[in-house]
Amino acid sequence: MANDLEICSVSKRYGDPPGGLLAVSDISLNVRMGEFVSIIGPSGCGKSTLFGIIGGLLPDYEGEVRVGGRRHVGTHKDIGIVFQEESTLPWRTVLANVALPLEIQGVPRAEREERARHYIELVGLTGFENSRPVELSGGMRQRTAIARTLAFQPKVLLMDEPFGALDEQTRLLLGDRVLAIHKELKQTTLLITHNITEAVQLSDRVVVMSYRPGRVLRIVEIDLPRPRSSDSVTDERFGRYVAEIWGDLRAEASRGMKEAEASRGSGRRAG
Numbered sequence: 001m002a003n004d005l006e007i008c009s010v011s012k013r014y015g016d017p018p019g020g021l022l023a024v025s026d027i028s029l030n031v032r033m034g035e036f037v038s039i040i041g042p043s044g045c046g047k048s049t050l051f052g053i054i055g056g057l058l059p060d061y062e063g064e065v066r067v068g069g070r071r072h073v074g075t076h077k078d079i080g081i082v083f084q085e086e087s088t089l090p091w092r093t094v095l096a097n098v099a100l101p102l103e104i105q106g107v108p109r110a111e112r113e114e115r116a117r118h119y120i121e122l123v124g125l126t127g128f129e130n131s132r133p134v135e136l137s138g139g140m141r142q143r144t145a146i147a148r149t150l151a152f153q154p155k156v157l158l159m160d161e162p163f164g165a166l167d168e169q170t171r172l173l174l175g176d177r178v179l180a181i182h183k184e185l186k187q188t189t190l191l192i193t194h195n196i197t198e199a200v201q202l203s204d205r206v207v208v209m210s211y212r213p214g215r216v217l218r219i220v221e222i223d224l225p226r227p228r229s230s231d232s233v234t235d236e237r238f239g240r241y242v243a244e245i246w247g248d249l250r251a252e253a254s255r256g257m258k259e260a261e262a263s264r265g266s267g268r269r270a271g
């Protein structure tokens with residue numbers, strides 16, 4: 001099957017060589033059309049850096065990002081981004097939030113509202129079209145943001161810890177909603193997360209990254225049948241995938257923790 005997203009030998013250094021900090025090194029990954037891939041790694045492994053590069057938000061890197069076979073530079077309508085931070089507009093209703101990108105594209109009102117309603121239904125927010133973000137829970141606001149991104153029908157959906165600020169149970173239930181959306185749209189999706197359960201629950205493949213500089217440590221195929229749901233977490237095979245990924249991540253996470261503690265210690269001594 002064709003690739004929607006190709007990440008070819010991507011490296012990023014902050015600051016100038018020979019000094020500076022190599023944040024990610026030689027990352028290559030192809031995401032097939034309709035595939036759901038998660039990238040997981042310890043804090044500081046360069047997940048947000050990679051997200052910024054793929055989303056076209058971060059210039060000056062080595063390598064190439066291709067979307068639909070074409071070199072991709074800067075932000076682009078083929079990549080839809082859902083951020084970790086709250087990104088709904090508080091003064092707009094759910095309907096007006098979701099319709100916003102279509103409004104910017106000049107889609108006529110009746111058509112954009114019809115499309116917006118379709119995606120609102122898909123994320124399970126029918127009945128809340130006229131609510132404002134302040135009247136919604138954090139999970140509902142994130143679903144509004146997802147609907148808004150889906151509404152302009154990007155080739156690739158890029159999500160950076162969209163449920164990072166939510167509690168574990170809400171996260172699992174929203175995972176069910178993401179699974180339902182993916183079943184319906186077969187949207188090519190790349191999710192950045194540090195939650196192993198979420199990665200296994202949702203993904204066809206999980207890319208495990210090393211601590212700094214972030215490299216691809218291993219790619220784990222999640223061979224669990226679809227449709228899946230949050231009930232899958234009780235499956236014995238689910239537990240084995242979680243254990244396997246944690247086995248890879250554990251050493252990297254503790255390396256990260258030690259380095260962070262050491263730099264805090266030297267900062268205190270210097271101060």
Ligand SMILES: Nc1ncnc2c1ncn2[C@@H]1O[C@H](COP(=O)(O)OP(=O)(O)OP(=O)(O)O)[C@@H](O)[C@H]1O
Nearest residue numbers: 014021023042043044045046047048049050194212
């Ligand atoms: N603008 C910047 N200038 C210098 N260093 C940076 C900059 N942005 C990130 N870094 C460093 O690059 C490394 C990777 O950071 P990044 O935020 O991409 O990691 P992450 O995996 O997303 O971390 P987390 O999970 O904690 O959000 C870190 O060591 C970070 O301190």
